[in-house]
Amino acid sequence: MSVYHDPSKADKPYTDPTPLPANIPKVQEIGATSAPLKSAAFFLGAYCKDYNEDFMLCKAESRDPGHCLKEGRRVTRCATELITKLRENCLKEFESHWACLENNNQEYYMCRKPERTLNKCVFEKLGLTKTIPGSAAGKPQIHEVEKPIFKAVQK
Amino acid sequence: MPVPWEALIPFGLLTTMFAAAGTLFNTSQRLQNQGKPVRYGLDAWENMMMDRDKRLTGHLRGQRSDPIAPEEFATNSAWYTERTG
Numbered sequence: 001m002s003v004y005h006d007p008s009k010a011d012k013p014y015t016d017p018t019p020l021p022a023n024i025p026k027v028q029e030i031g032a033t034s035a036p037l038k039s040a041a042f043f044l045g046a047y048c049k050d051y052n053e054d055f056m057l058c059k060a061e062s063r064d065p066g067h068c069l070k071e072g073r074r075v076t077r078c079a080t081e082l083i084t085k086l087r088e089n090c091l092k093e094f095e096s097h098w099a100c101l102e103n104n105n106q107e108y109y110m111c112r113k114p115e116r117t118l119n120k121c122v123f124e125k126l127g128l129t130k131t132i133p134g135s136a137a138g139k140p141q142i143h144e145v146e147k148p149i150f151k152a153v154q155k
Numbered sequence: 156m157p158v159p160w161e162a163l164i165p166f167g168l169l170t171t172m173f174a175a176a177g178t179l180f181n182t183s184q185r186l187q188n189q190g191k192p193v194r195y196g197l198d199a200w201e202n203m204m205m206d207r208d209k210r211l212t213g214h215l216r217g218q219r220s221d222p223i224a225p226e227e228f229a230t231n232s233a234w235y236t237e238r239t240g
């Protein structure tokens with residue numbers, strides 16, 4: 001029978017009983033939580049496109065966790081780089097957008113105003129645009145539509 | 156003919172009680188969610204992300220935007236259990 005000891009209630013710092021082998025390089029995990037990641041999601045797609053695609057193709061070959069460690073490390077490093085750049089250049093717009101998302105069930109359509117300022121800042125400073133893959137070719141993308149049907153109640 | 160205002164008291168009571176119960180419920184939900192509206196329509200992905208947020212910040216609704224995770228994040232996953240049998 002097994003007992004679960006909640007790590008957050010331990011009195012000693014926890015040491016990993018089964019660490020990774022020493023020959024696997026270490027990478028620092030991303031410290032951003034869900035709302036900032038959702039805010040930066042399309043910029044992550046634009047900035048880290050190659051590494052993301054490599055990782056997805058590698059995963060498509062085999063779901064074994066040990067198979068795609070290298071590509072996964074590259075994705076993590078690229079994402080960490082982008083979050084650092086976002087915070088350096090567009091901190092205020094970034095923070096206001098993900099704060100708005102947190103107050104609205106993390107729905108994009110409720111937070112178009114902060115999103116527009118963030119997109120403008122990121123385009124000026126970092127040169128990234130938000131494009132939604134799979135959107136219809138001729139029509140404007142949903143975040144650029146002037147009078148959307150699904151929107152926040154107050155302007 | 157004077158207006159029978161005593162008959163309207165139950166209506167007033169009903170409205171007040173509905174409003175009070177609703178406000179109390181909303182306040183208690185917000186207090187549990189760090190002052191933010193409650194998350195709804197959560198699927199497995201969202202629950203997984205909220206659990207990750209709890210591992211990073213200590214609360215299901217806690218948010219931080221630092222690029223690097225704290226050191227505890229490497230080992231505070233629920234995968235680590237102890238076998239006593």
